[in-house]
Protein backbone atom coordinates (compact mmCIF):
# COMPACT_ATOMS: atom_id res chain seq x y z
CA UNK A 73 0.00 0.00 0.00
CA UNK A 74 1.13 3.51 -0.80
CA UNK A 75 0.78 6.82 0.97
CA UNK A 76 -1.82 9.08 -0.66
CA UNK A 77 -0.59 11.94 -2.80
CA UNK A 78 -1.70 14.48 -0.19
CA UNK A 79 0.18 12.77 2.68
CA UNK A 80 2.84 15.21 3.90
CA UNK A 81 6.41 13.99 4.34
CA UNK A 82 8.50 16.43 6.33
CA UNK A 83 11.23 16.93 8.86
CA UNK A 84 11.35 18.84 12.13
CA UNK A 85 13.54 21.27 14.08
CA UNK A 86 13.14 23.64 17.05
CA UNK A 87 14.53 27.15 17.43
CA UNK A 88 16.69 26.72 20.53
CA UNK A 89 18.11 23.44 19.29
CA UNK A 90 19.30 24.69 15.94
CA UNK A 91 19.53 28.47 15.66
CA UNK A 92 22.47 29.41 17.87
CA UNK A 93 22.87 33.19 18.45
CA UNK A 94 21.05 32.68 21.73
CA UNK A 95 22.09 35.99 23.30
CA UNK A 96 22.63 38.18 20.28
CA UNK A 97 20.57 40.03 17.69
CA UNK A 98 18.30 41.34 20.43
CA UNK A 99 17.15 37.93 21.67
CA UNK A 100 16.01 37.83 25.27
CA UNK A 101 17.21 35.18 27.67
CA UNK A 102 15.54 31.86 28.36
CA UNK A 103 16.06 29.74 31.48
CA UNK A 104 18.24 27.33 29.50
CA UNK A 105 20.93 29.96 28.92
CA UNK A 106 22.07 30.21 32.55
CA UNK A 107 21.28 26.59 33.31
CA UNK A 108 23.50 25.29 30.51
CA UNK A 109 26.27 27.69 31.40
CA UNK A 110 26.84 25.64 34.57
CA UNK A 111 27.00 22.37 32.62
CA UNK A 112 29.19 20.79 30.00
CA UNK A 113 27.45 21.86 26.78
CA UNK A 114 25.93 25.04 25.38
CA UNK A 115 23.22 25.78 22.81
CA UNK A 116 25.56 28.03 20.86
CA UNK A 117 26.19 27.62 18.00
CA UNK A 118 24.04 24.50 17.87
CA UNK A 119 23.51 23.98 14.12
CA UNK A 120 23.86 27.70 13.38
CA UNK A 121 20.47 27.73 11.63
CA UNK A 122 20.39 31.49 12.24
CA UNK A 123 22.95 31.77 9.43
CA UNK A 124 22.73 28.40 7.71
CA UNK A 125 18.98 28.34 7.07
CA UNK A 126 19.34 28.96 3.32
CA UNK A 127 21.70 25.95 3.14
CA UNK A 128 19.38 23.72 5.18
CA UNK A 129 16.29 24.71 3.24
CA UNK A 130 17.99 24.17 -0.09
CA UNK A 131 19.26 20.78 1.00
CA UNK A 132 15.80 19.86 2.26
CA UNK A 133 14.37 20.72 -1.13
CA UNK A 134 17.01 18.63 -2.90
CA UNK A 135 15.99 15.67 -0.77
CA UNK A 136 12.32 16.01 -1.63
CA UNK A 137 11.25 17.40 1.73
CA UNK A 138 8.33 19.73 1.17
CA UNK A 139 7.34 20.45 4.77
CA UNK A 140 9.47 21.63 7.66
CA UNK A 141 8.58 22.08 11.31
CA UNK A 142 10.27 25.19 12.66
CA UNK A 143 9.62 26.95 15.94
CA UNK A 144 9.66 30.65 16.65
CA UNK A 145 11.79 31.62 19.65
CA UNK A 146 9.34 33.69 21.70
CA UNK A 147 12.19 35.71 23.26
CA UNK A 148 13.54 36.66 19.82
CA UNK A 149 10.25 38.48 19.21
CA UNK A 150 9.52 39.65 22.77
CA UNK A 151 12.85 39.64 24.66
CA UNK A 152 11.04 39.91 28.00
CA UNK A 153 8.14 37.74 26.98
CA UNK A 154 5.83 40.74 26.59
CA UNK A 155 6.03 44.44 25.91
CA UNK A 156 8.85 45.65 23.72
CA UNK A 157 9.33 43.97 20.35
CA UNK A 158 12.71 43.05 18.85
CA UNK A 159 12.29 43.95 15.18
CA UNK A 160 15.41 42.04 14.17
CA UNK A 161 13.85 38.85 15.49
CA UNK A 162 10.56 39.54 13.75
CA UNK A 163 12.44 40.09 10.48
CA UNK A 164 14.52 36.95 10.92
CA UNK A 165 11.45 34.72 10.79
CA UNK A 166 10.09 36.62 7.78
CA UNK A 167 13.34 35.79 6.01
CA UNK A 168 13.14 32.14 7.03
CA UNK A 169 9.50 31.72 5.98
CA UNK A 170 10.05 33.51 2.68
CA UNK A 171 13.07 31.32 1.98
CA UNK A 172 10.95 28.25 2.75
CA UNK A 173 8.42 29.28 0.13
CA UNK A 174 11.18 30.08 -2.35
CA UNK A 175 12.39 26.50 -1.97
CA UNK A 176 8.86 25.09 -2.20
CA UNK A 177 8.81 24.09 1.47
CA UNK A 178 5.72 24.60 3.62
CA UNK A 179 6.61 25.83 7.12
CA UNK A 180 4.71 24.22 10.01
CA UNK A 181 5.32 26.62 12.86
CA UNK A 182 5.37 25.92 16.60
CA UNK A 183 4.99 28.88 18.94
CA UNK A 184 6.45 27.31 22.07
CA UNK A 185 9.09 24.61 22.03
CA UNK A 186 10.47 24.42 25.60
CA UNK A 187 11.62 28.06 25.57
CA UNK A 188 9.54 30.39 27.73
CA UNK A 189 11.33 33.76 28.04
CA UNK A 190 13.35 33.95 31.27
CA UNK A 191 11.43 36.92 32.69
CA UNK A 192 8.24 34.84 32.66
CA UNK A 193 9.95 31.58 33.58
CA UNK A 194 11.34 33.18 36.72
CA UNK A 195 7.86 34.27 37.76
CA UNK A 196 6.56 30.69 37.65
CA UNK A 197 6.28 29.93 33.94
CA UNK A 198 2.86 28.39 33.24
CA UNK A 199 2.07 28.10 36.94
CA UNK A 200 1.49 31.84 36.74
CA UNK A 201 -1.56 33.18 34.86
CA UNK A 202 0.54 36.13 33.66
CA UNK A 203 2.46 33.72 31.42
CA UNK A 204 -0.81 32.53 29.89
CA UNK A 205 -1.79 36.12 29.04
CA UNK A 206 1.67 36.91 27.66
CA UNK A 207 1.65 33.75 25.53
CA UNK A 208 -1.72 34.65 24.04
CA UNK A 209 -0.47 38.14 23.13
CA UNK A 210 2.68 36.69 21.58
CA UNK A 211 0.64 34.11 19.64
CA UNK A 212 -1.75 36.78 18.43
CA UNK A 213 1.15 38.94 17.30
CA UNK A 214 2.61 36.05 15.28
CA UNK A 215 -0.73 35.12 13.69
CA UNK A 216 -1.11 38.65 12.36
CA UNK A 217 2.54 39.31 11.50
CA UNK A 218 3.09 36.08 9.57
CA UNK A 219 -0.41 35.55 8.19
CA UNK A 220 0.76 35.68 4.59
CA UNK A 221 3.62 33.25 5.16
CA UNK A 222 2.39 30.67 7.66
CA UNK A 223 -0.66 28.48 7.13
CA UNK A 224 0.02 25.73 9.67
CA UNK A 225 0.43 26.52 13.36
CA UNK A 226 1.02 24.56 16.52
CA UNK A 227 0.62 26.30 19.87
CA UNK A 228 2.80 24.08 22.08
CA UNK A 229 5.29 21.30 21.60
CA UNK A 230 4.99 18.51 24.17
CA UNK A 231 3.12 19.73 27.23
CA UNK A 232 3.75 16.61 29.35
CA UNK A 233 7.54 16.48 28.78
CA UNK A 234 7.77 20.13 29.79
CA UNK A 235 5.81 19.44 32.98
CA UNK A 236 7.56 16.22 33.95
CA UNK A 237 11.05 17.41 33.07
CA UNK A 238 10.59 20.69 34.96
CA UNK A 239 8.70 19.42 38.01
CA UNK A 240 8.99 15.63 38.33
CA UNK A 241 12.23 14.45 36.72
CA UNK A 242 14.03 17.74 37.35
CA UNK A 243 16.12 17.72 34.17
CA UNK A 244 14.76 20.98 32.70
CA UNK A 245 15.06 24.25 34.64
CA UNK A 246 13.87 25.00 37.32
CA UNK A 247 14.88 21.36 38.05
CA UNK A 248 12.25 20.56 40.67
CA UNK A 249 11.72 16.88 41.49
CA UNK A 250 8.69 14.78 42.31
CA UNK A 251 6.18 17.62 42.48
CA UNK A 252 3.15 16.16 40.73
CA UNK A 253 1.00 19.14 41.81
CA UNK A 254 3.17 21.57 39.92
CA UNK A 255 3.37 19.24 36.91
CA UNK A 256 -0.42 18.97 36.71
CA UNK A 257 -0.96 22.70 37.29
CA UNK A 258 1.58 23.61 34.62
CA UNK A 259 -0.04 21.24 32.12
CA UNK A 260 -3.39 22.86 32.84
CA UNK A 261 -1.84 26.32 32.45
CA UNK A 262 -0.43 25.42 29.04
CA UNK A 263 -3.73 23.90 27.94
CA UNK A 264 -5.54 27.10 28.87
CA UNK A 265 -2.94 29.14 26.98
CA UNK A 266 -3.33 26.83 23.99
CA UNK A 267 -7.12 27.11 24.11
CA UNK A 268 -7.09 30.90 24.32
CA UNK A 269 -4.65 31.15 21.43
CA UNK A 270 -6.78 28.81 19.26
CA UNK A 271 -9.94 30.75 20.07
CA UNK A 272 -8.35 34.07 19.19
CA UNK A 273 -6.95 32.63 15.97
CA UNK A 274 -10.40 31.40 14.97
CA UNK A 275 -12.26 34.53 16.05
CA UNK A 276 -9.99 36.63 13.82
CA UNK A 277 -10.79 34.36 10.90
CA UNK A 278 -7.22 33.67 9.76
CA UNK A 279 -7.10 31.41 6.75
CA UNK A 280 -4.50 29.06 8.25
CA UNK A 281 -4.93 26.02 10.46
CA UNK A 282 -3.98 25.38 14.06
CA UNK A 283 -3.40 22.55 16.54
CA UNK A 284 -1.13 21.38 19.34
CA UNK A 285 1.59 18.74 19.67
CA UNK A 286 1.67 16.12 22.39
CA UNK A 287 4.28 13.49 23.07
CA UNK A 288 2.20 10.33 23.31
CA UNK A 289 3.80 7.15 24.61
CA UNK A 290 1.69 4.04 24.94
CA UNK A 291 1.73 2.53 28.42
CA UNK A 292 1.50 -1.25 28.61
CA UNK A 293 1.20 -3.31 31.78
CA UNK A 294 4.46 -5.23 32.23
CA UNK A 295 2.43 -8.34 32.98
CA UNK A 296 -0.87 -8.00 31.13
CA UNK A 297 -2.46 -10.61 33.40
CA UNK A 298 -1.57 -8.79 36.61
CA UNK A 299 -4.26 -6.35 37.74
CA UNK A 300 -1.77 -4.22 39.72
CA UNK A 301 0.40 -3.78 36.63
CA UNK A 302 -2.69 -2.96 34.57
CA UNK A 303 -3.64 -0.24 37.06
CA UNK A 304 -0.07 1.13 37.16
CA UNK A 305 0.02 1.42 33.36
CA UNK A 306 -3.37 3.12 33.38
CA UNK A 307 -2.23 5.67 35.97
CA UNK A 308 0.91 6.45 34.02
CA UNK A 309 -1.25 6.86 30.91
CA UNK A 310 -3.73 9.17 32.61
CA UNK A 311 -0.99 11.42 33.97
CA UNK A 312 1.08 11.59 30.78
CA UNK A 313 -1.48 11.14 27.99
CA UNK A 314 -5.13 11.10 28.89
CA UNK A 315 -5.12 14.30 30.95
CA UNK A 316 -3.90 16.18 27.86
CA UNK A 317 -5.94 14.27 25.30
CA UNK A 318 -9.05 15.03 27.34
CA UNK A 319 -8.13 18.71 27.58
CA UNK A 320 -7.32 18.94 23.86
CA UNK A 321 -10.04 16.83 22.30
CA UNK A 322 -12.90 17.00 24.83
CA UNK A 323 -12.09 20.40 26.27
CA UNK A 324 -12.62 19.05 29.78
CA UNK A 325 -11.25 16.36 32.08
CA UNK A 326 -13.22 13.14 32.23
CA UNK A 327 -14.35 11.67 35.55
CA UNK A 328 -11.85 8.84 35.22
CA UNK A 329 -9.00 11.29 34.59
CA UNK A 330 -9.88 13.56 37.50
CA UNK A 331 -10.36 10.67 39.90
CA UNK A 332 -6.90 9.27 39.16
CA UNK A 333 -5.22 12.68 39.23
CA UNK A 334 -6.77 13.44 42.64
CA UNK A 335 -5.81 9.99 43.91
CA UNK A 336 -2.19 10.60 42.88
CA UNK A 337 -2.13 14.06 44.33
CA UNK A 338 -3.62 12.94 47.65
CA UNK A 339 -0.88 10.36 47.95
CA UNK A 340 1.76 12.97 47.16
CA UNK A 341 0.25 15.63 49.45
CA UNK A 342 -0.75 17.80 46.52
CA UNK A 343 -3.90 19.21 44.96
CA UNK A 344 -5.34 20.44 41.66
CA UNK A 345 -7.78 23.34 41.41
CA UNK A 346 -8.85 25.21 38.35
CA UNK A 347 -11.16 27.96 37.34
CA UNK A 348 -14.37 26.62 35.78
CA UNK A 349 -14.10 29.35 33.12
CA UNK A 350 -11.01 27.57 31.82
CA UNK A 351 -13.19 24.66 30.80
CA UNK A 352 -15.45 26.86 28.66
CA UNK A 353 -12.35 28.17 26.90
CA UNK A 354 -10.94 24.65 26.43
CA UNK A 355 -14.26 23.31 25.08
CA UNK A 356 -14.45 26.06 22.50
CA UNK A 357 -10.88 25.28 21.39
CA UNK A 358 -11.54 21.53 21.29
CA UNK A 359 -14.33 22.17 18.79
CA UNK A 360 -12.18 24.45 16.70
CA UNK A 361 -8.74 22.86 16.40
CA UNK A 362 -7.86 21.65 12.93
CA UNK A 363 -5.54 18.76 13.78
CA UNK A 364 -3.53 17.05 16.47
CA UNK A 365 0.25 16.72 16.39
CA UNK A 366 1.71 13.57 17.92
CA UNK A 367 5.39 13.09 18.67
CA UNK A 368 6.26 9.45 19.09
CA UNK A 369 9.60 7.90 19.97
CA UNK A 370 8.94 5.16 22.48
CA UNK A 371 6.45 3.34 24.68
CA UNK A 372 6.68 2.11 28.26
CA UNK A 373 6.05 -1.11 30.10
CA UNK A 374 4.87 -0.31 33.59
CA UNK A 375 5.00 -2.46 36.70
CA UNK A 376 3.25 -2.01 40.03
CA UNK A 377 5.47 -0.14 42.49
CA UNK A 378 4.70 0.95 46.02
CA UNK A 379 8.02 2.47 47.08
CA UNK A 380 9.39 5.99 47.15
CA UNK A 381 10.26 8.14 44.14
CA UNK A 382 13.45 7.29 42.31
CA UNK A 383 14.14 8.71 38.87
CA UNK A 384 17.55 8.65 37.23
CA UNK A 385 17.90 10.31 33.84
CA UNK A 386 20.20 8.77 31.25
CA UNK A 387 21.66 11.88 29.64
CA UNK A 388 24.91 10.28 28.53
CA UNK A 389 23.92 7.37 26.33
CA UNK A 390 25.27 4.85 28.82
CA UNK A 391 22.85 2.02 28.27
CA UNK A 392 21.05 0.66 31.33
CA UNK A 393 21.45 3.71 33.58
CA UNK A 394 17.88 4.98 33.43
CA UNK A 395 15.46 4.45 36.33
CA UNK A 396 11.86 5.58 36.62
CA UNK A 397 9.90 4.78 39.75
CA UNK A 398 7.13 7.25 40.54
CA UNK A 399 5.35 6.96 43.87
CA UNK A 400 1.71 6.06 43.46
CA UNK A 401 2.10 5.47 39.72
CA UNK A 402 4.49 2.64 38.97
CA UNK A 403 7.86 1.62 37.65
CA UNK A 404 8.80 1.77 33.99
CA UNK A 405 10.84 -1.29 33.13
CA UNK A 406 12.61 -2.89 30.19
CA UNK A 407 10.87 -5.80 28.53
CA UNK A 408 12.64 -8.89 27.23
CA UNK A 409 12.97 -8.89 23.46
CA UNK A 410 12.28 -5.19 23.01
CA UNK A 411 15.36 -3.26 21.89
CA UNK A 412 16.40 0.04 23.41
CA UNK A 413 18.54 2.96 22.29
CA UNK A 414 21.73 3.86 24.17
CA UNK A 415 19.58 6.34 26.09
CA UNK A 416 17.27 3.50 27.22
CA UNK A 417 14.35 4.51 25.01
CA UNK A 418 12.32 1.41 24.06
CA UNK A 419 12.06 0.94 20.32
CA UNK A 420 8.49 -0.19 19.90
CA UNK A 421 6.89 0.93 16.62
CA UNK A 422 3.62 -0.84 17.37
CA UNK A 423 3.14 1.67 20.19
CA UNK A 424 2.60 4.37 17.56
CA UNK A 425 -0.11 2.31 15.90
CA UNK A 426 -1.79 1.50 19.23
CA UNK A 427 -1.85 5.20 20.20
CA UNK A 428 -3.29 6.26 16.83
CA UNK A 429 -6.02 3.61 17.09
CA UNK A 430 -6.76 4.60 20.67
CA UNK A 431 -7.16 8.30 19.85
CA UNK A 432 -9.45 7.52 16.99
CA UNK A 433 -11.59 5.11 19.06
CA UNK A 434 -11.68 6.81 22.46
CA UNK A 435 -12.13 10.36 21.17
CA UNK A 436 -13.69 9.69 17.76
CA UNK A 437 -11.26 12.29 16.48
CA UNK A 438 -11.49 12.50 12.71
CA UNK A 439 -9.93 15.85 11.85
CA UNK A 440 -6.52 14.37 11.26
CA UNK A 441 -3.28 13.66 13.07
CA UNK A 442 0.24 14.58 12.07
CA UNK A 443 3.14 12.56 13.41
CA UNK A 444 5.11 15.71 14.15
CA UNK A 445 8.28 13.97 15.41
CA UNK A 446 9.72 10.48 15.16
CA UNK A 447 13.32 9.44 14.83
CA UNK A 448 16.30 7.68 16.29
CA UNK A 449 18.88 9.36 18.52
CA UNK A 450 22.32 7.77 18.31
CA UNK A 451 26.04 8.33 18.58
CA UNK A 452 27.46 8.75 15.10
CA UNK A 453 30.62 9.65 13.30
CA UNK A 454 31.39 10.47 9.71
CA UNK A 455 34.07 8.70 7.68
CA UNK A 456 36.76 10.29 5.49
CA UNK A 457 34.48 10.13 2.47
CA UNK A 458 31.76 11.93 4.43
CA UNK A 459 29.56 8.86 4.56
CA UNK A 460 27.27 8.22 7.52
CA UNK A 461 25.77 4.79 7.18
CA UNK A 462 22.80 5.01 9.54
CA UNK A 463 21.06 1.74 8.67
CA UNK A 464 19.55 1.49 12.15
CA UNK A 465 17.81 4.85 11.65
CA UNK A 466 16.42 3.70 8.30
CA UNK A 467 15.17 0.54 9.98
CA UNK A 468 13.61 2.57 12.83
CA UNK A 469 11.79 4.97 10.51
CA UNK A 470 10.72 2.23 8.08
CA UNK A 471 9.15 0.18 10.88
CA UNK A 472 7.28 3.19 12.25
CA UNK A 473 6.02 4.15 8.80
CA UNK A 474 4.83 0.56 8.29
CA UNK A 475 2.75 0.66 11.47
CA UNK A 476 1.54 4.12 10.50
CA UNK A 477 0.28 2.82 7.18
CA UNK A 478 -1.53 0.02 8.98
CA UNK A 479 -3.34 2.61 11.13
CA UNK A 480 -4.29 4.53 7.98
CA UNK A 481 -5.54 1.33 6.36
CA UNK A 482 -7.69 0.72 9.41
CA UNK A 483 -9.31 4.11 9.14
CA UNK A 484 -7.22 6.58 11.16
CA UNK A 485 -6.82 9.88 9.36
CA UNK A 486 -3.08 10.60 9.46
CA UNK A 487 -2.16 13.68 7.46
CA UNK A 488 1.60 13.58 7.55
CA UNK A 489 4.87 12.49 9.11
CA UNK A 490 7.88 14.58 10.18
CA UNK A 491 11.26 13.00 10.88
CA UNK A 492 13.07 14.39 13.89
CA UNK A 493 15.34 15.97 12.84
CA UNK A 494 16.24 17.62 9.54
CA UNK A 495 19.91 18.03 10.49
CA UNK A 496 21.68 17.07 13.70
CA UNK A 497 20.75 19.57 16.40
CA UNK A 498 21.45 20.24 20.05
CA UNK A 499 19.67 17.79 22.35
CA UNK A 500 18.22 19.39 25.52
CA UNK A 501 19.58 17.20 28.25
CA UNK A 502 22.05 15.19 26.21
CA UNK A 503 24.13 17.77 24.34
CA UNK A 504 25.69 16.96 20.99
CA UNK A 505 26.54 13.27 21.07
CA UNK A 506 22.93 12.25 20.48
CA UNK A 507 22.27 12.76 16.79
CA UNK A 508 18.93 12.45 15.01
CA UNK A 509 19.47 14.27 11.72
CA UNK A 510 18.91 13.21 8.15
CA UNK A 511 21.88 15.50 7.52
CA UNK A 512 25.05 15.16 9.56
CA UNK A 513 26.10 18.46 11.11
CA UNK A 514 29.85 18.81 11.36
CA UNK A 515 29.75 21.21 14.31
CA UNK A 516 33.26 22.69 13.97
CA UNK A 517 32.74 23.67 10.31
CA UNK A 518 28.91 23.76 10.32
CA UNK A 519 28.93 21.82 7.06
CA UNK A 520 26.06 19.43 6.33
CA UNK A 521 26.46 15.92 4.90
CA UNK A 522 23.41 13.85 3.93
CA UNK A 523 23.33 10.50 5.73
CA UNK A 524 22.20 7.22 4.14
CA UNK A 525 18.79 7.87 5.74
CA UNK A 526 18.40 11.12 3.77
CA UNK A 527 18.84 9.25 0.46
CA UNK A 528 16.47 6.54 1.63
CA UNK A 529 13.84 9.07 2.80
CA UNK A 530 14.07 10.84 -0.54
CA UNK A 531 13.12 7.59 -2.28
CA UNK A 532 10.24 7.00 0.15
CA UNK A 533 8.92 10.49 -0.56
CA UNK A 534 9.27 10.05 -4.32
CA UNK A 535 7.67 6.59 -4.47
CA UNK A 536 5.24 7.22 -1.60
CA UNK A 537 5.96 3.76 -0.28
CA UNK A 538 8.44 2.17 2.09
Ligand code: BGP
Pocket residue numbers: 086089229230233287367445449492498499500501502506
Ligand atom coordinates in the same frame (compact mmCIF):
# COMPACT_ATOMS: atom_id res chain seq x y z
C1 BGP B 1 11.24 15.75 21.75
C2 BGP B 1 11.45 17.22 21.57
C3 BGP B 1 12.56 17.58 20.65
C4 BGP B 1 13.73 16.64 20.65
C5 BGP B 1 13.34 15.19 20.73
C6 BGP B 1 14.47 14.24 21.03
O1 BGP B 1 10.78 15.52 23.03
O2 BGP B 1 10.28 17.83 21.09
O3 BGP B 1 12.88 18.90 20.92
O4 BGP B 1 14.72 17.01 21.51
O5 BGP B 1 12.36 14.95 21.70
O6 BGP B 1 14.75 14.29 22.39
P1 BGP B 1 16.20 14.22 22.95
O7 BGP B 1 16.94 15.29 22.24
O8 BGP B 1 16.08 14.45 24.41
O9 BGP B 1 16.70 12.88 22.64
